[in-house]
Amino acid sequence: MTSVVVAYHSGYGHTKRLVDGAVAGASSVAGVTARTVDVSTIDDAGWETLNQAGGIIFATPTYMGGISAPFKAFADASAKVWITQGWKDKVAGGMTVSNSPSGEKQVTLQYLATLASQHSMVWASIGMMPGKYNEAHPELNRLGSAMGVMSEAENAPPEETPPAGDIETARLYGVRVAELAKKIHG
Secondary structure, eight states, X not given: OEEEEEEEOOSSXXXXXXXXXXXXXXXXXXXXXXXXXXXXXXXXXXXXXXXXXXXXXXXXXXXXXXEOHHHHHHHHHTHXXXXXXXXXXXXXXXXXXESSSOTTHHXXXXXXXXXXXXXXXXXXXXXXXXXXXXXXXXXXXXXXXXXXXXXXXXXSOTTTOSOHHHHHHHHHHHHXXXXXXXXXXX
């Protein structure tokens, strides 16, 4: 069975809502299991979970124009995996959320793609048109990202935001990463 893991940090709960959507999507693919690893509390078991996965989705809020400090600590600690190329050819993806429409989310996704490239992983684009070009579902990929999931959380609690379309975009991205991981590793 192929495994997809979402390695995430969520400062206030908004990123975790995207994570839950992606896990639901990945879990819906036959022959795929999905779970999460909170990188702010990662232990040896968490590292092993990532090492055994066929796909890893990286998820972090965008803070001050980049990834969060706890996610950066995880990325730096992943050098112990990098040195052996332990994640080589795993499918990788990325998701981020910030409080504004831009918020430099593209910079965060570029960092996550660079991290994946350092590990010789295979990056999964979002695989859907921007919302403004999807008349049937304009709420999907409403911020128009090609690289990964971008979400905007208003200045409200995570029970209210991100909006349902962003969560559904994350769910569909979870499906995409799971299907790709299954093709490569299944």
